Amino acid sequence: MAYEITLLTTMAISVLFALSLNFITGFCGQISLGHAAFLGTGAYTGAMLAKAGVPFLLTLPAAAAMAATLGVLVGLASLRVRHDFLAITTMGVGFLFLGLVRQQDFLGGELGIAGIPATGLGKIGFMALCIALAAAFVAFSLYVRRTWMGYVFESIADNEDVSRVLGIDVARYKLAAFIIGTAVAGVSGALYAHHFRFIGPDSFGFVESISVLAMVIVGGIGSVWGVAAAAAVLSVLPLWFQVIDDYKLLLYSALLFGMMRFAPDGVAGLLRNLLRRRKAVTP
């Protein structure tokens, strides 16, 4: 039972994290190769505060605020770059985060932070909270897609020059996407820290950024259900099969490449095509 609880908790945290990237990359079209930095910011904030005696539930908004603050800074810096330049910029942010954390003794340096206190909710309670937060963000993401904000995001993802000509303040909308996406990544980070009760810089490196991007792309960029399903499956595979854990980077990179090459709309896109074909055959 304890094993299943761990699996489900890991899954829920991954779904939340993947959907936070989906908000920025899938909804608003802004590619990020350094999203793990925001997970890390949330994790370190949550861990430090918990060790300082702050109640667990209060560490969540603090982690969100800290990650979103960094998100605004990166967002502001990213407003002038697009596409491949944005990819490189965000990748740089990821490495910058690692470089900084590794050098700070008060953050545990290379060794990281161990002995993060328990949440006080119990394993089942904590799992329920993680699932509830993931479900809430699924619901929020689905809602946003129906709003005018989602409508504008769609246009920016398609062609931001056209959005401007339609009177849209593209910079403000991109910042909004960065703030929401990075805040939620921060919450996932604090949950991550409390789940494993140990964090180190290696948990938030480039591999983690690529893994979460693989979840978004495999699920189908922008598809809430697709990304949630992909995150759920891809997060537990390494736990189930040791061999997948050993070759995680190789496997996820191959998945990423294969999807981009053969099914750029991800599993969600494949399913849509299949349904359409079925409908076409049996009208």
Added chain:
Amino acid sequence: MSAVLEVRDITVRFGGVTAVEGVSLKVESGALVGFIGPNGAGKTTLMRAITGTVTPQNGQVHLSGREITAWPVHRRIRAGLALAQQIVQPLKAMTLAENVALAAGARKTRNPLKALLQTNRMPELARARELLALVGIGDAAEARPGTLPLGYLKRLEVARALALRPKLLLLDEPLAGLNQSEAQALADLIRKLADAGQTILLIEHNLREVLRICPTIYVQDNGRPLAFGAAQEVMADPKVRQAYLGGQA
């Protein structure tokens, strides 16, 4: 009548090349002004200085009496400019109606937070279908742009610009790439919009259609203003004839 658009002494240089030099231009409320000039006359550059994608080294742009020279593109659009672009740029994942409705919802998209609280797109979609019917492509309202011919997409650009309820409609070569009958039909529509009170500045190469529908013409050559006035008078001007025909006119 008052000036909707006033361009004062605009100069734009790209490196060592002067694309537009000392241009001043007034478009009065309700006017339909045809803006012509040979290739390389700096028409598109002046248009871009008006919409804000090019920053002039000198001069000012005023819209309804407000100076907008330093404003970003989206702010100018919200102040009453609208642009139908020469190279059509539909939002590919949306239907034509959704393309237009996004522009029609300018009030809802002003602020991201407000946009987050609004879900109803019905009134804007209804308005979009009206506008698509007005420009003659109501039949394609629910189609996606990918499969449609250029004539449809040119009209989509016009419908999307109109959805912003602009004080000034800028049309950048709306007839380019259309065949004779399509061009004539779109020119008729532009005239109809002007007759209904829409102020329009029309950049166009198709001299025949411009002369047919525009009462007023502005001619630019080599980045400098050449003539401005009633269409017949301007075209009778020897300077204009020379610029168009070359050599001695």
